[in-house]
Structure formats: structure tokens, C-alpha cells
Amino acid sequence: xxxxxxxxxxxxxxxxxxxxxxxxxxxxxxxxxxxxxxxxxxxxxxxxxxxxxxxxxxxxxxxxxxxxxxxxxxxxxxxxxxxxxxxxxxxxxxxxxxxxxxxxxxxxxxxxxxxxxxxxxxxxxxxxxxxxxxxxxxxxxxxxxxxxxxxxxxxxxxxxxxxxxxxxxxxxxxxxxxxxxxxxxxxxxxxxxxxxxxxxxxxxxxxxxxxxxxxxxxxxxxxxxxxxxxxxxxxxxxxxxxxxxxxxxxxxxxxxxxxxxxxxxxxxxxxxxxxxxxxxxxxxxxxxxxxxxxxxxxxxxxxxxxxxxxxxxxxxxxxxxxxxxxxxxxxxxxxxxxxxxxxx
Numbered sequence: 001x002x003x004x005x006x007x008x009x010x011x012x013x014x015x016x017x018x019x020x021x022x023x024x025x026x027x028x029x030x031x032x033x034x035x036x037x038x039x040x041x042x043x044x045x046x047x048x049x050x051x052x053x054x055x056x057x058x059x060x061x062x063x064x065x066x067x068x069x070x071x072x073x074x075x076x077x078x079x080x081x082x083x084x085x086x087x088x089x090x091x092x093x094x095x096x097x098x099x100x101x102x103x104x105x106x107x108x109x110x111x112x113x114x115x116x117x118x119x120x121x122x123x124x125x126x127x128x129x130x131x132x133x134x135x136x137x138x139x140x141x142x143x144x145x146x147x148x149x150x151x152x153x154x155x156x157x158x159x160x161x162x163x164x165x166x167x168x169x170x171x172x173x174x175x176x177x178x179x180x181x182x183x184x185x186x187x188x189x190x191x192x193x194x195x196x197x198x199x200x201x202x203x204x205x206x207x208x209x210x211x212x213x214x215x216x217x218x219x220x221x222x223x224x225x226x227x228x229x230x231x232x233x234x235x236x237x238x239x240x241x242x243x244x245x246x247x248x249x250x251x252x253x254x255x256x257x258x259x260x261x262x263x264x265x266x267x268x269x270x271x272x273x274x275x276x277x278x279x280x281x282x283x284x285x286x287x288x289x290x291x292x293x294x295x296x297x298x299x300x301x302x303x304x305x306x307x308x309x310x311x312x313x314x315x316x317x318x319x320x321x322x323x324x325x326x327x328x329x330x331x332x333x334x335x336x337x338x339x340x341x342x343x344x
Contacts, residue, residue: 044084044144049189054167059083060150063170063193065095065140066110067222068153069229074143078156082143087233088170088191089184091115091137097246098213099196102271103307103318104260107249108216110226112138112195136180139239141229142170142191154194155282163194175234210304216319220248250321259315267303274299 044061054061067073074080092115099111115137145153157163170191171184210216227243251257274296278288288296307318316322 041082041085041143044086044142048084048144049086049172050187054190054192055147059144059146061189061191062143062145062150062153063088063090063140063168063191064143065090065093065112065138065193067225067229069141069233069235070225071232072228073225074229078152080143080145080149080152082145082149084144085233086142086170087139087173087175087235088142089137089139089173089180089186090168090170090193091184092168093138093193093195095134095138096213097216097218098210100210100216100304102264102267102303103311104251104256104263105268106219106222107319108218109222110218112193113197133245134239134242136182136239139173139180139235140193141233141235150192155287157194164197165192165194167192173236177236179238180236217247217249217321220250223248247321249319252322253316255314256316256318256322259311260318262315263307263311263318267306270299271303 048056048059049061064074068078074082093112094115096111096113097108098113099109101108154165167190169188171186171188173180173186223243223246227240230240230243251260278292278296281288281292312318
């Protein structure tokens, strides 16, 4: 196998323990929408950013970029209480949606990956996937959290089995900025973040490949958690416009709707049961035993095998909206209106 083929096959990997926790957290955050926690987090002091290590004796600087931007998820469903926060630009990383979820419900989740290059201008011709069209690097929020809360974050993101804990340089951003510089001018500081690496594995190990990691669309409710969080933190308008232009997965046919009822009616109780068992077996850091992680990964592999070999062929697409592709640009505005996108 060529190196390029191997690299392609390593993409689109997921881990069941992470996905079931993400589904549970997303469900909890959405269910509690009417009780959105107040987001009054003080700005992180420069002395904490630059004069102390990212993990000090009492706190951790943690970079969030997905649904953890939202107060509903981070403060509400996860129960984290940040000490302070800072908006940041991270040119070393890109935001991706290549962490596979559950067909027909949460097709994919946010992830990040190391950037291979820094293009000086938008790619041409434009990428056919709108979620890949941002070219200035990741934008997010660095929270200062306690060591206990950071352990909770690790546990609720898959118990350390799904993500790699990495340290990245972050450049502070002004709240409410309109645009983002291609090359940051502010002094960077270091922060921890979690990413699911695209690494080769053995025949087992809880990973599987999707044919095209960019194909799946995130659900509308998952996207809304991210865009709500971006607006709560006053992320730059240019980046918010990009987020609001990402098209969500939508069921558009009766066959898809019927298929989703059957698929989720069978698999979702199993997923939730495994989640409850994983909590009972987890250690103090929220990590499940290796043998049970293998059980969960086998179950999740079965979820996708049943989708690929039966449900998709019989009932239709559970990852991407089924409609003609010739007028995607014209329909983007509808998504902006649904989210109450920022008016420029």
C-alpha cells in the first residue's frame, strides 16, 4: 500500500467511548436549553497566560473549539466552572468535523488536526464541503479550569481513550473583533487541548475508517451549540460567518425518517446501556478497562457496518442531506437565518 493510500485510509477514525459521551452530553445540553447557564466568565490575566505553565499547581489552561464553547454544554451538561477565559487564534490547528458519530442522529462531531501548510489565500477552486472552507486556522476559547474540572473534561470526552492531550501555541484575540489576521501579531501562550489523531492501529484498537472523512454533516443541534457558544464568547464575526454557513444534516425523505426510527430504535438503547456500564467500570480518571473499551468499539463497528451494508442502501443517507448539489451556495442563507447569524 502506498503512503498516500495509507494516509487516506487513516482518516475518518472514531472511538465509541468518545461518541457515546458526546451524544449524551449533546442530548443533555439540548434538553436543558431553556435553562441556559449565565456566561459571566472573567478574562484570564496576562500573568496567568505568560508567567505560569499551562498546567500549574492548581489550574489548567484548556483550549475548547467544539460544543464546549457553549455554556449549555460546558457549564450545564459537563458541570465545569471555569475560573477565567480568553478568546484565541490557533494557526497550528484546523477545525474539522471528521469524528464519526451515529448515523441519522449525530453523523459527525468536531475535531481538530495539525495544519500541514498555511495557505496565503483561500484554496481555489473552493472545497465542495463548506465546513472545510476556513483557511486561517482554528479559533476557540482557552478556559482556565481547576485540575478536578480538567479531569472531568477528560472523562466526559471519552476517558482519554479517544483523544490525544496536546499542548499548542495560542494567540489572544480581542472580543468582538470583525476579522482575523492570517498571521497572528499577538504574543502566543501555551494551552492544552484534545484532538483525535489520525494514526494507524492494529487490527483491533477501536478505530475504523469512513470512505470520505469530510462527507458527513453535523446535526443542526450540534452546530447550534457551537455557534451559540461562539456568540456567547463574541468570537470574531468573520469566523462566526463561517460557522453559520456550515450546512447541517437534515432528513428530507420519508424513507430516511422510517430508517432512522428503526436504526435508532435498535441501536440507541444498546449505546445508552453500554454508556451506563462504562460509568460503573470507570476508574477515578473516568477511563474504562481495556477489555470493555474493546467491547464498545466492537459495538460501534457493528453500528456502522449495519448502516453501510443495510440501512443506507435501503432507507437513504444518514450522514449527509439528500438533495441536489447544484445550488448549495444559494441555500446557505437559510441556515444563517435559522441560527440568527451575525449581521455584518
